[in-house]
Every structure is written in C-alpha cells, then in structure tokens.
Amino acid sequence: MLPRTFTLNTGAKIPSLALRATSNRSPTRTLGALNAGLELGLRHVVSEHLLGTEAIIGQAIEKSGIPRHELFITAKLWNTQHNDVASAFEQSLNNLGVDYIDLYLMQWPIAFRPGHDLYPKTNDGVLDCLLDSDFTTTWKQLENLLETKRVKAIGVGNCSRKKLEKLLKVAKVPPAVNETEIHPYLPQWDLLRFCEKKGIHLMSHTPTGLGPRKDLKHPPGVTEYLIKSPEIGKIAEKARLNSHQLLVAWALKRGTSAIIPAIEERRIRENWNEKNITDEIFNEISELGKSKMPQRYVTAPQFEIVFED
Numbered sequence: 001m002l003p004r005t006f007t008l009n010t011g012a013k014i015p016s017l018a019l020r021a022t023s024n025r026s027p028t029r030t031l032g033a034l035n036a037g038l039e040l041g042l043r044h045v046v047s048e049h050l051l052g053t054e055a056i057i058g059q060a061i062e063k064s065g066i067p068r069h070e071l072f073i074t075a076k077l078w079n080t081q082h083n084d085v086a087s088a089f090e091q092s093l094n095n096l097g098v099d100y101i102d103l104y105l106m107q108w109p110i111a112f113r114p115g116h117d118l119y120p121k122t123n124d125g126v127l128d129c130l131l132d133s134d135f136t137t138t139w140k141q142l143e144n145l146l147e148t149k150r151v152k153a154i155g156v157g158n159c160s161r162k163k164l165e166k167l168l169k170v171a172k173v174p175p176a177v178n179e180t181e182i183h184p185y186l187p188q189w190d191l192l193r194f195c196e197k198k199g200i201h202l203m204s205h206t207p208t209g210l211g212p213r214k215d216l217k218h219p220p221g222v223t224e225y226l227i228k229s230p231e232i233g234k235i236a237e238k239a240r241l242n243s244h245q246l247l248v249a250w251a252l253k254r255g256t257s258a259i260i261p262a263i264e265e266r267r268i269r270e271n272w273n274e275k276n277i278t279d280e281i282f283n284e285i286s287e288l289g290k291s292k293m294p295q296r297y298v299t300a301p302q303f304e305i306v307f308e309d
Helices: 027-040 054-064 085-096 135-148 161-170 189-198 230-239 243-253 265-271 279-288
Strands: 005-007 013-015 017-021 044-046 072-077 101-106 151-157 177-180 201-204 257-262
Touching: 013 072, 017 027, 017 054, 027 054, 027 257, 027 265, 044 054, 054 072, 054 085, 072 085, 085 101, 085 135, 101 135, 101 177, 135 151, 135 161, 151 161, 161 189, 177 189, 189 201, 230 243, 230 279, 243 257, 243 265, 243 279, 257 265
Parallel strands: 017 044, 017 257, 044 072, 072 101, 101 151, 151 177, 177 201, 201 257
Antiparallel strands: 005 013
C-alpha cells in the first residue's frame, strides 16, 4: 500500500494525497469533484487565494458532513499579500468558514505590489515584483500566526535549496512543508535530500506535470509534456495503471505528498489509486529524469529569480 500520511516536524500527520480546486469558473463541477474526492476518502484539501476557490472548498467541507478534526486544510498566502499576512490569513479563514487551518503556506518567496490585482504590472507592462522585499520578513509574519493557535503549521512554496538555507539561518520556526514542482522530469533529488535532512516535508503541486493548453504558450525550456510521454504510457501499462495513477504513486513512494486537481468527478474517480508500484517500476521512472533536460512547467520570465537550480 502507498503511504496514507507523512509526519511533519510539528508531529502532525499530513495526508499523502491532497485535492486542489483549480477554478471558481464552474462551481457546480468543482464541488462535484471535491465531493467525489472526499467520498473516496481523501482528507487533505488545498485552497488558494489566487484561484478564488476558498469559498467553494468551504461549501464542499460543510456539505460533506466530515468532522473538522478528520480533515487537513491547507491555505496559501499569495504574492500580493506579503505586506499584511495577518489580514490575508483572516480572510482565508472567513472564506473557508473554519476556525483553524492545518497548514498555511507562503506560496512563493517573492512579493508583488499589494492590491486587488493579482498580477500587478508596471507602466511598462512588466510584472511588478518588489525586488527589495525579503521573503524572510514575510516568514516572520507567518511565525507570528502560530501564536494565535488558529494555524497548526506553516510552510513555504517553490523554495530552492538556497532559499531554504537563507530562511533557516533566521527562522525561529523552520517550515514544516515546502510545496514545489516535483515530477520525474524535474525530480529535484538534491532538494529532496536536503529537506529530508532538515525535517522539511516536500509536497508536489504538479506530480503529473502539466498538459499542453491552447490558451498558454509553452513555458521556457519545455520540449515535451510528461503526462503525454509514450515512455510513461508504456511503464503505466506494465504497472496496470493509467499515467496519472502511475505518476502519483511514484511521488508518494519517494516520500513526497502530492496534490491532484479537483477538476471533475469522473476524473477524480478514474485517477484515484491506492496500489503501490514495485521497486523496478519506481526505478524505471526515476531513470527518465536522468536522461532528459529538466522540464519546469510552472514558471514565467519574472519568476526566474526564484529558481536557482
């Protein structure tokens, strides 16, 4: 069996598989997907201020009737909210309709100009990143939230080893989690070993990579898409799983938790899997990343200052 939970440096158990509502454009479909996941036994739900899904997740939680203590809820601080973490946290609590949050993440170690625009631009049309803002200052605000007793653990997102080393030098409380992009085409073995040594749990927000979308250009450096890989398809067939199930199993077997999108009920039920993979299958998938150029799907030119690998 694949691991059901992992233990954080706080002593809390984090479910190994999480649901993330990806959009608020179709509330009925998103609610259906979330409800399907909860019915199947998933107990970790990830919300994002950026996507405007907190209220939808709150509705799903209320409708499920599942006792609050049986759920693990993660919320995220968006880049425009670094100036006032306390208010952002309060807003997430209210939107979700809960009394406490299990894990609160700084989604990126970079701040944008505060305001209602989630992607503020300069007069030149460039993303308005506050380059003189230090993410370790934001972290101190997250540490202060722990004193309220309304958040159980705090963590970071998309942090490289260098960023974590910088943070650990000044942090009073080390991050419990680093949520970042991890998959066979971007395995980040060095980051995984570093986090294991420091007691920081790694969580993948893209365990299956991202598929091509008509409305988006290829991210810089991307030459192929993991989920469409014929090699992954062949290995999945050998393991008697579909590609989504295979890639999530690989993530969990490595000791990293994984987030899957709650897009529609049918896909949640099709891709749900508790079947482990053999060491042979695991190693075969791991070898793919050694022979290919790293494929980073979640990026943008202005975000390159975050990635130092």
